[in-house]
Amino acid sequence: MKRLLLLLMIPVVAHAECVLQDRTVSASTARIEERSGIKQNVVRLPSGESRCIVNFQARIGTEWYMASGHYDWPGDRPAGEACAVAATRAEDSVLSSAAPKNVRSEKVMICNDQPDNRILREAQIGTQGELHQFRSHPSYPDRFWHNGAQCRWFLDSGWNGRDVQTMQGVICQLSNQKWVVVDKF
Numbered sequence: 001m002k003r004l005l006l007l008l009m010i011p012v013v014a015h016a017e018c019v020l021q022d023r024t025v026s027a028s029t030a031r032i033e034e035r036s037g038i039k040q041n042v043v044r045l046p047s048g049e050s051r052c053i054v055n056f057q058a059r060i061g062t063e064w065y066m067a068s069g070h071y072d073w074p075g076d077r078p079a080g081e082a083c084a085v086a087a088t089r090a091e092d093s094v095l096s097s098a099a100p101k102n103v104r105s106e107k108v109m110i111c112n113d114q115p116d117n118r119i120l121r122e123a124q125i126g127t128q129g130e131l132h133q134f135r136s137h138p139s140y141p142d143r144f145w146h147n148g149a150q151c152r153w154f155l156d157s158g159w160n161g162r163d164v165q166t167m168q169g170v171i172c173q174l175s176n177q178k179w180v181v182v183d184k185f
Contacts, residue, residue, distance in 0.1 A: 018111040025106075030099030032091060034059040035067075040083045050075040054086040060098045067094035122158040123169070127181045134171055134179065146182075149173055156184065 038056040045051055053070045069090030073082045120133045137153035144151055151172040157164055169184030 018109055021106075021108045021110060023106045023108075024103065026101045026103045028095050028099050028101045030060050030095055032058045032060055032095065036064075038087075040086070042079050042083070045072065048075075049073060050079070050082065052079060052083040052086045054083055054090050056087075056090065058091070058094045058098075060095070063098070065094045065098045067091060069093055121156075123154075123156050123181050123184070125169075125181050125184055128174065128178050130177050131171075131173075131179055137168060146170070146172060151182070154181075 036057045036059070038054070040052060040054045042050055042052050049072050051070055051072045053068070055066070055068045057064050058067045059065075067090040069086045069088070069092075071082045071086040071089065119135065120127060120129050123129070123134070134154040135156065137155050140153035142152070149172040151170050154169055154171050155166055156169060157166045159165070167184055170182050171179040172182050174180050
């Protein structure tokens, strides 16, 4: 009986649309306790841009480390903003070199076999679906009104036996969630 149940479940999963999400998170438990000798210097680069260089000594735990960071910008913002970015980069740099990081990787497979989440392929006049199931028309993205209903353009691609053919059409809103194909050419 267990084998039969397992075999019955396989086709259901095989038709589900799945997405693998991969996330890597790195975190350091160290923190800068003190800063000393903070120096910032703004220089003009040959390209015409400006560069802020920030150097200081940072105490992490009981040890002192040299921190250095820089930030280049076109000179259209105040130097204080650029130097703040350079200081943040110096802090990140010294933390990553002075203390080990914990790295955690997560991989999650999300499968969804709900038909209302799939894009409709080769929709015919009268086909109904939710708005996200229709491919938006790039040239006509705005909604318009026709016979008292809110409508929009959409694109639909299909295989005609020799080549991919892209058609355009109009869908109109039936209710809060449902839209219907009213024309396709």
